[in-house]
Amino acid sequence: xxxxxxxxxxxxxxxxxxxxxxxxxxxxxxxxxxxxxxxxxxxxxxxxxxxxxxxxxxxxxxxxxxxxxxxxxxxxxxxxxxxxxxxxxxxxxxxxxxxxxxxxxxxxxxxxxxxxxxxxxxxxxxxxxxxxxxxxxxxxxxxxxxxxxxxxxxxxxxxxxxxxxxxxxxxxxxxxxxxxxxxxxxxxxxxxxxxxxxxxxxxxxxxxxxxxxxxxxxxxxxxxxxxxxxxxxxxxxxxxxxxxxxxxxxxxxxxxxxxxxxxxxxxxxxxxxxxxxxxxxxxxxxxxxxxxxxxxxxxxxxxxxxxxxxxxxxxxxxxxxxxxxxxxxxxxxxxxxxxxxxxxxxxxxxxxxxxxxxxxxxxxxxxxxxxxxxxxxxxx
Amino acid sequence: xxxxxxxxxxxxxxxxxxxxxxxxxxxxxxxxxxxxxxxxxxxxxxxxxxxxxxxxxxxxxxxxxxxxxxxxxxxxxxxxxxxxxxxxxxxxxxxxxxxxxxxxxxxxxxxxxxxxxxxxxxxxxxxxxxxxxxxxxxxxxxxx
Numbered sequence: 001x002x003x004x005x006x007x008x009x010x011x012x013x014x015x016x017x018x019x020x021x022x023x024x025x026x027x028x029x030x031x032x033x034x035x036x037x038x039x040x041x042x043x044x045x046x047x048x049x050x051x052x053x054x055x056x057x058x059x060x061x062x063x064x065x066x067x068x069x070x071x072x073x074x075x076x077x078x079x080x081x082x083x084x085x086x087x088x089x090x091x092x093x094x095x096x097x098x099x100x101x102x103x104x105x106x107x108x109x110x111x112x113x114x115x116x117x118x119x120x121x122x123x124x125x126x127x128x129x130x131x132x133x134x135x136x137x138x139x140x141x142x143x144x145x146x147x148x149x150x151x152x153x154x155x156x157x158x159x160x161x162x163x164x165x166x167x168x169x170x171x172x173x174x175x176x177x178x179x180x181x182x183x184x185x186x187x188x189x190x191x192x193x194x195x196x197x198x199x200x201x202x203x204x205x206x207x208x209x210x211x212x213x214x215x216x217x218x219x220x221x222x223x224x225x226x227x228x229x230x231x232x233x234x235x236x237x238x239x240x241x242x243x244x245x246x247x248x249x250x251x252x253x254x255x256x257x258x259x260x261x262x263x264x265x266x267x268x269x270x271x272x273x274x275x276x277x278x279x280x281x282x283x284x285x286x287x288x289x290x291x292x293x294x295x296x297x298x299x300x301x302x303x304x305x306x307x308x309x310x311x312x313x314x315x316x317x318x319x320x321x322x323x324x325x326x327x328x329x330x331x332x333x334x335x336x337x338x339x340x341x342x343x344x345x346x347x348x349x350x351x352x353x354x355x356x357x358x359x360x361x362x363x364x365x366x367x368x369x370x371x372x373x374x375x376x377x378x379x380x
Numbered sequence: 381x382x383x384x385x386x387x388x389x390x391x392x393x394x395x396x397x398x399x400x401x402x403x404x405x406x407x408x409x410x411x412x413x414x415x416x417x418x419x420x421x422x423x424x425x426x427x428x429x430x431x432x433x434x435x436x437x438x439x440x441x442x443x444x445x446x447x448x449x450x451x452x453x454x455x456x457x458x459x460x461x462x463x464x465x466x467x468x469x470x471x472x473x474x475x476x477x478x479x480x481x482x483x484x485x486x487x488x489x490x491x492x493x494x495x496x497x498x499x500x501x502x503x504x505x506x507x508x509x510x511x512x513x514x515x516x517x518x519x520x521x522x523x524x
Contacts (some may be wrong), residue, residue, distance in 0.1 A: 061466035069402060073395070080391045087387060106394050113398070115464050117405045118499035133397055136390035 003028055021259055065116045072109045083140070096143045103134050103146060123164060127157035138207045147207035151214045155187065178241035180231025180279045181222050181247075188250045188275075192268045196258040219271055223303050226275070227296040231282045240284055247273045248276050267310045274302045297334045301327060312367070408498045412490030415497065418442045419461065419485050421477055431470055432462040433477070433502075435487065456497065461487060463502050469513065478506075478511075 007021040016024075056063070079102045086095035086364045107130045113119070114126065131154035138147050162168040176182035195211055200207060256269040278299035304327045311319035331352060339345045418441040421434065435455055444452040465473055476483055483504050489497040504512040 061468060073399070076395050076398070080395065083391060084388060088384075102394075106398070109398055113402055113405065117409060118462075119405075120458055120462060120499075133394040136393045140387060140390055169524060 028062035040342050068112060069116065072105070076105050078108065087140075092142060094370070096141060096145065099137060099141050099146055103130075103137060103149075106130060106133050122161075124157035124160045127153050128161055131157060140203060141164045141206050142204045144210045144213070145191065151210055152205075155191075159187065161332055175244050175247070177244060178234060178283055179244040180283045181225055182241075182244050182279075184218075184222050184225070185248065185272075186251075186276060188215070188222060189248065189255070189272060191215055191218065192272055193251065193258065195270060196255055196262060200262070215268070219275065219303070222275055222279075223300055226279055226282060227300050230287045230296055231279065233283065233285065233287045235286075241280060245276075245280055252276060265310060265313075267306065270306045271303060272365060273307060274299060278302075293337055297330070297337075300330050304330070312361070404424055405495065405498060408492050408495035409490050410463075412492040412495070412498065412500075414500070415422070415446055415489040415491050416503070417457065417487045419487050419497070421474075431464055433465055433470070433473065435461045435463055435485065435502075437487075438491060442486070463487070463499070465509075469477050472517070473509065473513065476516075 003025065007024060008018065010016045011018060011021055071216075079098055083095055083098045083102060086092075086098060107126075110126050110130055114121075131150060134146070134150055137151060141147065163172070172183050174184050179185075191211070192215060195215055198208060198211075252269060252273055255272060256266060259269055260267050278295055281295050282292055282299075285295070304323050308320060308323040308327070311317075311323055335345045335348045335352075339348050397504060413474055418438045419435040420438045421436075436459060437454075439452055439454060442448055442452060484506075486503045486506075487499055488501040488503055490500045491497050502509045507515070
């Protein structure tokens with residue numbers, strides 16, 4: 001239904017006076033006219049931009065190094081000025097777009113300098129440099145895209161560069177020795193420690209939210225890796241990853257201590273504890289053995305249970321639904337793994353139904369004891 | 381909310397660092413001590429990788445006397461060097477390096493303590509490659 005018909009209908013229902021309907025209609029027409037001019041201006045700028053890029057590309061070889069570098073510098077300065085003006089005038093959306101463009105221009109300039117001075121590529125070194133240059137830009141952004149790109153770029157490029165050092169290779173072997181996903185867990189631990197140590201006043205920042213998102217992605221990735229691949233089993237191993245376990249245990253204690261000191265929930269510590277425990281256990285048994293299939297199944301459910309518990313406590317219904325949906329999906333996969341045939345799966349489902357009812361009963365009992373519920377009941 | 385000056389400093393810091401880096405490279409390239417490293421194609425059948433010539437040091441043909449203590453510090457150099465060549469000249473240069481045994485290619489480095497070895501130029505028969513190409517290409521055209 002178009003707007004005119006809607007307005008006529010609302011007038012009939014006496015929700016609107018004819019005067020108000022007229023005002024709405026004229027406002028919407030004016031807005032549409034503005035949209036059209038924005039589209040035309042945008043299209044025009046796009047064609048001019050593409051044309052300029054094509055012209056520069058066609059004459060690239062004939063442009064001297066000095067002019068190339070000068071133009072790159074000028075573009076950077078113009079972009080920085082644009083960001084600053086947008087910041088002063090409070091044009092947030094344009095400021096965010098320009099910040100992204102600025103970060104891209106920095107990367108392009110690094111590439112240009114490398115080409116002009118014939119610098120030799122060394123893996124992802126250019127991205128490490130880019131990440132370092134972009135650190136001061138992170139607090140300037142009030143939206144997540146820049147930090148969302150920055151975090152994985154920084155981590156991947158730094159790990160790649162460190163991986164070229166012999167001391168780091170020895171460390172990689174040590175931490176991953178008989179400990180499934182050891183290096184991934186170590187990096188994740190470092191991230192959770194940083195995340196936990198961030199002071200309260202900085203928690204509203206966009207980069208903090210991006211870090212939160214990447215932590216969830218990191219934990220999920222390691223959980224999926226452990227669930228699907230179950231580490232690697234080395235029958236000849238003598239130490240069974242105990243030295244790595246010791247380091248991880250110390251990091252876990254540090255994480256719990258920081259969380260306690262910062263007066264925040266132990267959610268990350270609990271999630272990491274589950275990952276650590278199951279990673280260690282999975283490593284002790286043969287891959288894809290029945291016990292490891294069960295362990296990986298219990299691990300995923302335990303992680304999701306932690307998420308569900310905190311989602312409930314923090315009253316986040318969407319997260320509750322997501323965690324519950326994922327639990328259901330993992331249970332379904334578990335049945336197919338365990339029972340194989342359809343009839344056995346059917347019996348399994350019936351039994352699970354009863355198990356869920358019992359769990360629900362226990363859950364309600366626990367929830368009734370929680371301080372939030374008590375408070376709500378008192379208020380009611 | 382960041383203060384105006386803090387915001388401005390954060391914003392221009394990348395430009396300042398990039399500028400400093402460029403000047404540092406430029407001065408290292410101009411002022412450093414010159415080292416000439418004779419090179420040959422890394423894969424004689426296919427020297428090009430995009431716009432880059434793939435070159436490998438030819439230590440037997442390199443004069444080790446130019447280095448300190450008269451020894452070639454092979455560990456300080458890479459095994460493969462990528463040298464950027466404009467697209468229109470890349471194929472011609474590749475053919476010349478592949479087919480002509482009379483042409484000796486050398487990478488010229490500028491060396492100093494801060495930046496290490498920075499490539500200054502690619503020389504063909506002791507001439508900057510652009511000059512050599514211009515001179516010899518013109519000669520070839522005249523012969524035709």
